[in-house]
Amino acid sequence: MSAYVVAIIGSILILLGIMELLRRRQLSEKYAVLWLVVGVLLLILTIFPGLLGTVSVAAGIEVPSNLLFFTAIVFLIGVALHLSWELSRLEDETRKLAEDLAILRLDVEEQGKRLRSPKDSGH
Amino acid sequence: MSSEFLGRALIVVPAWNEEAAVGETVREILDSVPNADVLVVDDGSTDLTAEAAKAAGALVLELPFNLGVGGAMRAGFRYAVRHGYDAAVQVDADGQHNPAEVPDLLAKLHEADIVIGARFAEKGDYQVRGPRKWAMVVLSKVLSWVAKTRLTDTTSGFKATGKRALPLFAENYPVEYLGDTIESLVIAVRAGCTITQVPAHMRPRRAGTPSHSPWKSTVYLGRAGFALLLALIRRWDVSVRASTPRVPTPTATVERGAA
Ligand SMILES: Nc1nc2c(ncn2[C@@H]2O[C@H](COP(=O)(O)OP(=O)(O)O)[C@@H](O)[C@H]2O)c(=O)[nH]1
């Protein structure tokens, strides 16, 4: 019985943590939806532990915890893949920023030189 | 509306692949608001948007990749703050906002920090139906309540931002989907800015295709609701005093060096 209470408190804390990150704008909208859904599902499963058993029977899985492990692994692989994709995009964007910055720096330097040297300034 | 706007205004035009429309839009703005500067923010377009805008006489910020309307507008607000403008007005590149109405929006800045050009269905060709329409109605109701003033079109991009709100938006303008319309108003209210609206006519777009297609409208309803919810629960420790420090721009330094 006490394990049940601890589990519920844990789930609520996780959900509150997600909400607080959201409120402080440390999570952008696209990740917010994902983690809110996860948090709510977690809470529902903790409050109604029988639900997992019912779903596993329906899915033809003998040990209910295996269903939990299976979904968790698939979900985490999905998240890892998505993060790799985001990271690759970010890397490409930072590169472009660095390249544009170098071009700008050259442009500004050239402009400064032209303004300083009296020979070229008469146009 | 007798009072005229006397400060320096920057017209910010977010544009993404609008080569067919942006030139004429810029020329029209320069005709209607001769003493304003036009800044086109070319958001990683793959066509000749930047060239068309420059040829028409606009200043052009070329972003190296797509940042979305919110990101493009924030770049515009930052430019406005750094160069000491007194107001910034968003005008869409596709020609749907009528530049002739920009002076009306600017004149209203005497009464509020933000002026929305509200599209009234009976005054133009602008029509929306189905889920997107319902979303717009609910959004307007909720945001009117938040802002404590009657707002009928809170998803309009046609907006004037006054001097008090400029530094706030330069720092905090939302870059997420729909954030530039919904959340920006909530941030402004939280920071103590006042909002009002003037009627505006919506014209059909000049060329190209809108970024929202009709089949996306149900998704729009859900995301708009979520964006509103987020905007309302998020904590904004902002005040209109929070500002981007005005740093000397490279051009200003060069000019002084040359003198
Ligand atoms: N900077 C920028 N502008 C965009 C982007 N998507 C659309 N726009 C511009 O925003 C304006 C409004 O877009 P539009 O597709 O007409 O949307 P609607 O009028 O709300 O249906 C136009 O000037 C577009 O060029 C984007 O990703 N970045």
Ligand SMILES: [Mg+2]
């Ligand atoms: Mg449009």
